[in-house]
Amino acid sequence: MLFNLLIGGLIFGYASWSLFKFIKKSKQGKCAGCSQRNSCTSACDPISERTLDK
Template identity: 40%
Template sequence: MGLIINIIVIAIILGFAGYQIFRAVKRSKQGKCAACDYDCEAKKLLNQSKKRSL
């Protein structure tokens, strides 16, 4: 019984990891970085430069 539970847990972990990799590859094909959802320093600088050029 313990072996089956371990296999299920491993399958869930690998499935989630595969999903995250798929999402990252899909997003990178669109020209976005993996951190585009976050408010990182590079994104702040880009937004500031866009505001200055307007």
């Protein structure tokens, strides 16, 4: 019984943490939440920032 509660708590805890992390990243926007935002060359960066980096 205690083992079942422990496993259930771990599963729900991880699911809650994953959901929280997903919502936090989605609020930042498409490019700000991307892990490759510093080296990305996609069109979602403003043009003025691209010209300053070169």
